[in-house]
Amino acid sequence: MSRLRCAIYSRFSSDRQSPTSIDDQVRKCRAYAERQDWSVLDDHLYFDEATCGDSTDRAGLHKLLAAATGPARPFDCILIDDTSRLTRKLADALNLYERLSFAGIRVVAVSQGVDSESSQAELLIGVHG
Numbered sequence: 001m002s003r004l005r006c007a008i009y010s011r012f013s014s015d016r017q018s019p020t021s022i023d024d025q026v027r028k029c030r031a032y033a034e035r036q037d038w039s040v041l042d043d044h045l046y047f048d049e050a051t052c053g054d055s056t057d058r059a060g061l062h063k064l065l066a067a068a069t070g071p072a073r074p075f076d077c078i079l080i081d082d083t084s085r086l087t088r089k090l091a092d093a094l095n096l097y098e099r100l101s102f103a104g105i106r107v108v109a110v111s112q113g114v115d116s117e118s119s120q121a122e123l124l125i126g127v128h129g
Helices: 020-036 059-069 090-102 121-128
Strands: 005-011 039-048 077-080 106-109
Touching (some): 059 090, 090 106
Parallel strands (some): 005 039
């Protein structure tokens, strides 16, 4: 079986947060992928800096979603540090997970242990959303 190909999405919300937050999130996701024997694709690191998670209108998120739902589908999984990096709204979280799942993309929030392939995923997304 081939290794799971992973993209990473990271975000920090305001100028008051450290710009190293993106690097920290990527580091955590890379470490998780390494423990799982998955491949992180360096061409598929997406991020949004100083951008609120209350809206899905973010350039990095749009690029990630375009790649994930496009015909080429260059990766199998999106790693995020935690669910709040993807969005802070429950409705958006459920919509994004459903959209990505329909596209055949797995989403894993590494710090929380939320994996969209789990039978408990929707419940956990709701709790963390």
